[in-house]
Amino acid sequence: MPQIRNVGTIGGNICQWLFCWYFRSASFDCLRKGGQICYSVAGDSRYHAILGAGPSYIVHPSDTAPALVALDAQIRIANAAAERVIPLEKFFVLPQVDFKHENILKPGEIVTEIFVPYPKAGSKGFYHKVRERLAWDHAIVSVATVVQSSGGVARSARVVLGGVAPVPWRVPKAEEFLRGKKIDDATAQKAGEIALEGAKPLKDNVYKVGMAKSLIQRALVASV
Ligand SMILES: Cc1cc2nc3c(=O)[nH]c(=O)nc-3n(C[C@H](O)[C@H](O)[C@H](O)COP(=O)(O)OP(=O)(O)OC[C@H]3O[C@@H](n4cnc5c(N)ncnc54)[C@H](O)[C@@H]3O)c2cc1C
Ligand code: SF4
CATH class of the missing domain: 3.30.390.50 (CO dehydrogenase flavoprotein, C-terminal domain)
Structure with missing residues (x-):
């Protein structure tokens, strides 16, 4: 996939849609899309979440996000008027807090920088x-x-x-x-x-x- 690798950004990678085939299919009006039920519970759940889930069992698919959290990265979020810097691990949102969003971005906000501290000796x-x-x-x-x-x-x-x-x-x-x-x-x-x-x-x-x-x-x- 050289095309994806050449145009993809870290900001886009950590903000990408989470993975659930019911969510990504137009045929299923599930809880996250405003429907009444989570199809993964009775349906095919082979790729779904086993930790921190419910009422949605969607999974975070990014490869860079776990690595950046392990590296204690910080993230800068900005809108037209202000900006804030927070630990990356506080950027993501569990479904029990807000099952319609994957992160804390509000309308008008974007990720402008990810800062990775220099690793400690050893x-x-x-x-x-x-x-x-x-x-x-x-x-x-x-x-x-x-x-x-x-x-x-x-x-x-x-x-x-x-x-x-x-x-x-x-x-x-x-x-x-x-x-x-x-x-x-x-x-x-x-x-x-x-x-x-x-x-x-x-x-x-x-x-x-x-x-x-x-x-x-x-x-x-x-x-x-
Ligand atoms: C075939 C295929 C295989 C893939 N395999 C993997 C894989 O193995 N591992 C993996 O981690 N990913 C994988 N991906 C996902 C892909 O790498 C990411 O979707 C890509 O990195 C997104 O980068 P982008 O800059 O193009 O973001 P976009 O696709 O442009 O954006 C993704 C989302 O993030 C939002 N967004 C983008 N930039 C910002 C920003 N700065 N601030 C706020 N919101 C923003 C956009 O509005 C959009 O909602 C795969 C994708 C495909 C199609
Ligand atoms: S896991 Fe989430 S996105 Fe998938 S069907 Fe259930 S509510 Fe919808």
């Missing part, structure tokens, strides 16, 4: 993505990690999942667990289990739970 990041097609395709599950470590011991860690929630899904309990721990297969596996503790899969996407745990484990081991 930091290493990793991005891992599973996609269905052997072509450029949205993530079914992805994970971005940034670990600041010394001698294999984590001083701090940021772990953000993509493709599993309506927003880039940070897992603070797993990050806290990792602080001060030697990162090896066992601790990375435990962090994955902690990260998925609150998962509520629909009938067709239970597989995402194990997939996300596995990706977290691999990404953490690769981040030290």
Whole structure:
């Protein structure tokens, strides 16, 4: 997809429509489009959210958003009269807050800048993505990690999942667990289990739970 890569922007990538085939199809007047029901609950839910969802189970499909949140990026939002800078992770909105919007942009506002701070000494990041097609395709599950470590011991860690929630899904309990721990297969596996503790899969996407745990484990081991 060189054409998309050459004209796509980071602003457009983090603001892109979320993924749900009922939403993107003109045939389904679902909750998010002003209808009465979410078709993913009884319908085909293989790509839908397992974390932070309800009443809509739509997923955030961006690859750059989880990586930027893991890097603690800041975002500048402007309208004709004013601008504000906020942490990128506060840009995205869960359906339980507003199921008709994916971010906090108000009419007339655009994203004008994304600022990525210089990583702290000893930091290493990793991005891992599973996609269905052997072509450029949205993530079914992805994970971005940034670990600041010394001698294999984590001083701090940021772990953000993509493709599993309506927003880039940070897992603070797993990050806290990792602080001060030697990162090896066992601790990375435990962090994955902690990260998925609150998962509520629909009938067709239970597989995402194990997939996300596995990706977290691999990404953490690769981040030290
Ligand atoms: C075949 C295909 C495969 C794809 N695969 C992937 C993938 O693997 N991973 C991935 O992350 N994405 C993927 N995408 C999505 C694609 O990369 C994004 O849609 C693209 O990056 C959007 O960039 P753009 O600048 O063209 O935005 P546009 O398409 O122009 O805009 C997208 C949305 O964001 C809004 N917008 C754009 N810029 C701003 C701004 N500065 N401030 C506020 N709102 C803004 C627009 O109004 C629009 O609603 C794929 C798309 C296609 C068609
Ligand atoms: S997940 Fe959201 S967008 Fe998809 S059918 Fe349900 S309400 Fe509509």
